[in-house]
Amino acid sequence: GPLGLGRPATPDEIAAWDTDVRPDGTGLPDGEGDVWTGEELFEANCAVCHGDFAEGVDNWPQLAGGFGTLDQDDPVKTVGSYWPYLSTTWDYIYRSMPYGNAQSLEPVDVYALVAYILYSNDLVDDDFVLSRDNFLDVEMPNAGGFRVDDRAETEYPLWRGEPCMENCKDAVTVTMRAAVLDVTPDDGAE
């Protein structure tokens, strides 16, 4: 580079850190994993937080179910109900899970765990084996559920314009009060 700073990254180094997996499967390593291997791994490493069937324990994330809730109050967003790309599940588990011992799983484990999570979501059968080859065949139910930020078109024109300064409303009434709810930590509020 112009300043000659830094040193070339070695192929091994790039391999060690460049693990991201993209929607088109770029970045997926060799290997495969089946649902039953995944179930065992999941029970051993994940279920304590995410539940035996990926249904979530207490406040820990639920990874399965929630279908049909996205337009309801309190949508349940899981890998099955919400995530548009399967690659995200692979990428995230490989880099961030299990929580407390991340970046410890082998690629084959991750294939199996992802297969199991798909199975928990009723998205594959119990004989499913996930690999790079069939990765893009898995249909993610909410794949079509996203659109790129459209605030510039749908909102900004609405809010722009000279704001009202006088007689902006006839009457004002209080419609909701936080004190009624009383969920604020005690030390923080008077």
Added chain:
Amino acid sequence: GPLGLGRPATPDEIAAWDTDVRPDGTGLPDGEGDVWTGEELFEANCAVCHGDFAEGVDNWPQLAGGFGTLDQDDPVKTVGSYWPYLSTTWDYIYRSMPYGNAQSLEPVDVYALVAYILYSNDLVDDDFVLSRDNFLDVEMPNAGGFRVDDRAETEYPLWRGEPCMENCKDAVTVTMRAAVLDVTPDDGAE
């Protein structure tokens, strides 16, 4: 005032805090003090730091002597050799001394202490009694030694002007090195 904030200060409050004494004697309270009372007070309350004869102990300030040193290397600046106004001594002792138990002296004590410090500086005789009445009669040797900041006339014209960028000197040699002196705390420097 315009905002109506604050409340009137009471006369007692003003008397308690408004103790400053000015060169013309404004602010001096009633009372008087003589050299020998001052000496006793000084020995009891001040000498541990400032020395029996106000000559200073170790690194603590010297309050007497130093005459004729102001144009020498390391001038010795004392009440006698340097301070232009006697009021400053009165004001400072009353507000700030003794160090560790300030604002504890009575005005009569301060008159006596100031009398003693003047005596230590050979500026008054041993029968001197200081009071508001003779306060302005005491001549401070360095009263004429000060002039108001004249940097704008004596310096700024010298430094202004387009600074040199090239060939500003023929040669540069190192004339002094801090490492030779070695007085820097160790943790701070490499």
Added chain:
Amino acid sequence: GAFAATTGTARAAESDPLITEPQFWAQGFGDGVDATPYGLPIEFESDVIRRNVEWLTADTISSINFTPIHALDGTITPQGCAFERHHSGAIELRKDDYRLMINGLVDKPLVFTYDDLERFPRENHVYFCECAANSGMEWAGAQLNGAQFTHGMIHNMEYTGVPLKTLLTEAGLGAAGDLAGKWVYVEGADASSNGRSIPMEKALEDCLVAFKANGEALRKEHGYPVRLVVPGWEGNMWVKWLRRIEVMDAPVEAREETSKYTDTLADGTSRKWTWVMDAKSVITSPSPQSPITHGGGPLVISGLAWSGHGAITRVDVSKDGGKTWQTARLARPGEKRALTRFYLDTDWDGQEMLLQSRAIDDTGYVQPTKDQLREVRGLNSIYHNNGIQTWLVNPDGKAENVEVS
């Protein structure tokens, strides 16, 4: 609490013994200059701290806390009380152990040490960092009773760092070809490794690879030794403990940009890539944690405004829940993508107030009401709630988080 500790008592006509009697602090010694080589706030300010809300998250490791904005003034946020958001806790990473890799569509993949970074030309900028989930608990209505909790996922610091552009140029962008449609993926060295994809245009515009904040090293909890600064964009993209930058021809669509930080609308579809933090403001005092203790008369209404699009040009304040508005005074002209302090110097009649503030930025964007936002988005967006906040101030000076018609 802070309430009692700040109530003045010297209203009486008689003399105040605090003045007429000598006080120990006016006689004895205070602390010497060796007492605190690195100091902390005085004990009386012990309530001006970050607070977390236990029920929000399963644990404190992947969690959030809140800046005590109700007790701060000016615009700089001290690092010590600037909010934290971690996905796997705040890690301890020595400068010596720090490595930054640039790979992908670059001419030469590189590894930098911390020292290498300090050899590139540096810049200084003040920017706010706001979590996209700031005010996210308020979509369904007034919930948390304090500006710290409703608006405290924000801080504002003076950063020193190297433009991301400089580092990308060092690795060489020739290999990336046409830069339109290219992306820069950034990830952290912690166990969550929090990766985000940033369009090349933004990466080259003003992103900063920062190592100092408010003059000193970044704090551990803000990414020591190196974090990314993505001015005006949601805090999740400001990757801490930055370890890798990859130039790509597509976004990764990582978990933090699909499962999280996407905004679900009423019809169940969601917006993605909602990066910019729209203009927003909040009155920090009076507010539930900062009540009026002095009764009627002169009152300073103080607050913060900011916009990820640019500079704040104006803030209006309403005392009657939005019926009428007055333009507040900006303490200093708004700076691009930085917090702006506003004041309304007013005279309180001692009656109930419904306080609101409304920010306007240099794109002409006017901060909307919460109902206006709900009309477009519904209640399930979680992120990007920049609606106008209302505090109900009672005649006794206490304030409450409310919503109004």
Added chain:
Amino acid sequence: GAFAATTGTARAAESDPLITEPQFWAQGFGDGVDATPYGLPIEFESDVIRRNVEWLTADTISSINFTPIHALDGTITPQGCAFERHHSGAIELRKDDYRLMINGLVDKPLVFTYDDLERFPRENHVYFCECAANSGMEWAGAQLNGAQFTHGMIHNMEYTGVPLKTLLTEAGLGAAGDLAGKWVYVEGADASSNGRSIPMEKALEDCLVAFKANGEALRKEHGYPVRLVVPGWEGNMWVKWLRRIEVMDAPVEAREETSKYTDTLADGTSRKWTWVMDAKSVITSPSPQSPITHGGGPLVISGLAWSGHGAITRVDVSKDGGKTWQTARLARPGEKRALTRFYLDTDWDGQEMLLQSRAIDDTGYVQPTKDQLREVRGLNSIYHNNGIQTWLVNPDGKAENVEVS
């Protein structure tokens, strides 16, 4: 020391295990958000602290310590490491116990509580505060080996407070009559009570009765809860724990403005009322405490410049002890009476350098050499040493405080 801790080691062609092997911080948990409600710098920065110099004063109670400017960047000084100067130690004074009196030539002598002050219209300003004795140990020649010690009696903060003018107006200046030649005397609540006389013109121009610095309450050691800010003027006038303001028709000529803070010239006469801090600058890195550890090649020379007269407009840097100069890059345009950060992005040939910086302000004042100052003043001025600093940088990157011909 900092030296070893910041030396990168990843120069080898083989792969770095810090990258190829999983590190514990990339697998396990860091600290949760409840770990530090008010945070401190990470342990690895434990050398970035205020330091005092024992032999300078008889004790630490009336003494000074120094900001670690060699390790800071940007312009804001964190309160935690901003230098301290006390005359009777840093006192603990609760807001509840705080009283401020205005008396003298005013229409109505007043007493304010802390709460009262928060009801006046506030302003925000960034200003440097420099002790007049900063660099005072260097009059006779290079003495202390580090920018922290030679130039560290300075800090720079964003203050929030009430203009002194506002408070004077509240008490009413009618009684003062013609304001020309009038003075405002200010004193503190500590045992030294440190009083100074300020000309009315300055009092009305830009003095601030401040209660916040860098967003939060002033620290104990900087005058909590209230200090005076006297922009551009010597730090001794910035009275801490401000307790009284008296309007007068003459100065008090208190100890701090006669015995101290007067500047003795070679002929034994002295200057008094030398309030303004003239333009000054220092290279903070490289410097004795911040050596070059990376050998030749790209090098960032970084420093600070300031002027009590106004804004810094330009800083020049010399690498050869003043033979030739290059104009440095200002990180942001100079602000009035605030620190300005400058950088010279250069290529070091690995040879000895004699580094100097030279500040120029918007009055056209050019920072003089130490010899130029000595020519006018001699060696006994103690205060106001704003001469050009020289660092001798050896081929091994170590730097030393020197003087040159």
